[in-house]
Amino acid sequence: MKRWLIWVPxxxxxxxxxxxxxxxxxxxxxxxRSALVGQxxxxxxxxxxxxxxxxxxxxxxxxxxxxxxxxxxxxxIPCIAEAPQLLALKQAGVEIDAVAIRDxxxxxxxxxxxxxxxxxxxxxxxxxxxxxxxxxxxxxxTFVIGGDGRIVLQHVGDIRADEVPGLIATVRNAR
Amino acid sequence: xxxLLILLLFLVGAPVWADSKLPPAPLANVQLKDPAQERQAxxxxxxxxxxxxxxxxxxxxxxxxxxxxxxLVRTRIAAGQSPEAIRAWxxxxxxxxxxxxxxxxxxxxxxxxxxxxxxALGVWFARASFKRRRRA
Numbered sequence: 001m002k003r004w005l006i007w008v009p010x011x012x013x014x015x016x017x018x019x020x021x022x023x024x025x026x027x028x029x030x031x032x033r034s035a036l037v038g039q040x041x042x043x044x045x046x047x048x049x050x051x052x053x054x055x056x057x058x059x060x061x062x063x064x065x066x067x068x069x070x071x072x073x074x075x076x077i078p079c080i081a082e083a084p085q086l087l088a089l090k091q092a093g094v095e096i097d098a099v100a101i102r103d104x105x106x107x108x109x110x111x112x113x114x115x116x117x118x119x120x121x122x123x124x125x126x127x128x129x130x131x132x133x134x135x136x137x138x139x140x141x142t143f144v145i146g147g148d149g150r151i152v153l154q155h156v157g158d159i160r161a162d163e164v165p166g167l168i169a170t171v172r173n174a175r
Numbered sequence: 176x177x178x179l180l181i182l183l184l185f186l187v188g189a190p191v192w193a194d195s196k197l198p199p200a201p202l203a204n205v206q207l208k209d210p211a212q213e214r215q216a217x218x219x220x221x222x223x224x225x226x227x228x229x230x231x232x233x234x235x236x237x238x239x240x241x242x243x244x245x246x247l248v249r250t251r252i253a254a255g256q257s258p259e260a261i262r263a264w265x266x267x268x269x270x271x272x273x274x275x276x277x278x279x280x281x282x283x284x285x286x287x288x289x290x291x292x293x294x295a296l297g298v299w300f301a302r303a304s305f306k307r308r309r310r311a
Contacts, residue, residue, distance in 0.1 A: 036268055102195035102197045103195060127243050128240060129247065
């Protein structure tokens with residue numbers, strides 16, 4: 001037996017320790033991302049949820065102008081935090097449609113009255129069916145849909161104030 | 176006294192649920208009428224990952240999203256779709272991640288090859304040590 005071989009288990013143990021340390025200080029990204037980015041928006045048609053605002057169908061997209069598709073719910077706290085940013089996006093001329101996940105007309109009307117209404121239309125998704133069709137895994141999520149009806153970008157989680165200019169640029173560039 | 180009162184106030188705080196108030200989807204917790212179809216659905220559900228509770232299958236999870244995914248699986252099985260078509264539909268949306276039955280690819284290859292390599296190493300090691308003993 002060669003003498004240096006005795007150090008191999010020690011080196012392996014050190015390597016293992018380094019691996020665990022690396023995992024602790026740089027945890028893996030657990031965000032679930034949609035595999036549909038770059039592909040056409042799936043076909044769906046949702047009825048309206050609040051009076052005076054149309055429902056949402058795939059036909060509303062692919063009309064030559066990029067739009068945002070916001071997946072939200074009145075029972076979702078980060079959606080309240082995101083509301084001012086959506087209003088800022090609307091101010092900047094971005095058109096926003098929404099899918100309301102597992103919600104009721106009264107709760108949505110209340111949510112819009114409290115937090116502002118940036119939406120051109122809201123579809124009623126009572127069983128998360130459109131959310132699953134989009135490859136979305138929670139609320140809120142925002143998709144940038146290009147003028148050709150393709151999904152350009154998926155934004156997971158609430159939109160922060162410093163992310164608004166980037167989103168506006170993405171929408172402007174997505175033709 | 177004031178501190179005790181403040182502590183007691185915590186007892187009356189109501190928990191906040193990050194869940195909707197809607198009832199579960201019709202087929203989330205109700206079995207299909209046809210036992211054969213239900214068995215198919217159940218087998219598939221055990222191998223699909225819940226996308227909000229990442230360590231659980233949708234059959235095991237109480238999350239609302241898992242309920243909606245169970246409803247999706249049962250609705251499609253009842254409509255005559257094959258379990259593999261449903262799995263493919265979900266993989267197209269969430270990636271291989273959503274399935275607990277990963278296909279062989281560059282990323283999953285070590286999972287399949289590592290046991291074979293370890294077994295070969297073990298055989299080699301055992302052979303070497305048996306040889307040494309015979310000589311002695």
